[in-house]
Amino acid sequence: MENDDDRLAAAFRAAVQDAPEAGFDHEDVLAGSRRLARRRRTLVAGGVAAAAIVLAGGVTTGVVLTRDGGTTTSAAAPAPERAEQAGPGSAADAAAPRAAAAPSAPRSGAPLGPAAGDCVNPQDPELRALVDAALPGLAGAREAPTTMICRPGGGREVNLEVTDGALTGLLTVVYTPAGGPPAQTASAVGWVTAEVPTASGGTVVVTSRGDADSGGVPFADDVRPLAEALGPQL
Template sequence: MDEQELRSLFSAAPGDEPSAGFTQEDVVRESRRQTLRRRNRITAGVSAAALVVVGFGAYGLLSGGTPGLTSAKDNAAVSAQSGQPGLGPARPQVGGESPNFSSTPPQQGGSGDGKTGQLAEGASGCEQVDGELAIALAGELPGHVAAAQASPGSACTTASRSAGFPVPGGEVAAAVYPKGIPVAFKSQPAGTVTAQVATTSGGTLVLVSVPGAENAAPYAGDVDRFARELAPRF
């Protein structure tokens, strides 16, 4: 081999080895980083699995594991299908009455509280208005008079059925005395106009027109006619 060939071989040989781009500390640091990442992934996976298990356990307790809740749900479903109220304070107890209803039936003309109301058909005395007489008298009086505005009136007595209405200028009242009962009612103010007519049942109908202060008796000229038209109804 001549000198030329040796020179060619030396020129073709690789040069010096390049210096490393990282140190031993870099290798250790990267290893620790990778180890920490693996630990974090494992911890996250375990936590997720634990949450799933806890969730399924809670669902099981709420859906069917608690007897009290299941019983309440079944009772509500049965009550909804049958149209009856569920168990509670508003439902009547067996063998008793519901506290929401009164055990005393309202009387005729009453307000539902067990006391006799103002209007009662066939009522006698000065504390109740006879409903039948009030309706009949309201139909005879001019204008719009409602039976609900009636009062016992000035012609009432203990034995008679009575009804009266306030009208412009005073009051018009009627009383029906049963057969065999004499007519006797309290004295009336000056200027009062009175009419008495026998009823169909053999009693007496009294109609009075009582004037207000410094007024003439209202419908004074119609008192007799009112009485004659009312009497045949009683």
């Protein structure tokens, strides 16, 4: 056993003696360690800088997006297109509640004028809006039954069943554009009628007639003032 150990030890010593000398020394090891340390510090510093740029870009983008009302821009994150350029069907457009369309009176200085369409509408909503605004007492009046006869010419009409205290009857407003056939202006017992020229060159006729058992004409004193109020708007 001892001879085997001696022979093994002698073999190791011989192997060490035959090995070539090392190509580096202690100083080379230290220099290599310093180079690795510098490289590691450079990589860490670069990663921190990149993270800072990304973070800064994110903050800038947030500022730009939240300042939609102004013109703020950024080199890191260009200002987005304004929401109102999205056009119909955009999210902002869909979120906004839509009120039901309602007839409105024309702007000051712009008469309503003739209506479009082949036949006169016997319950013209735009004319009704003017009538209700000029005489608020008619705002709740029901629409009266009308015929299906087509009258061409671009005119407008409103036919109402009205109540004025104890008096009941029918009140009609007929606008005829320039060159159109004249409206019914003849009066009879229980009728009150007023005709006034309009701003567009036509005429407007307001007529109120009482029911057979009414005992009088509803809104008789308002017929002329109503026609005069509608004339400049038609």
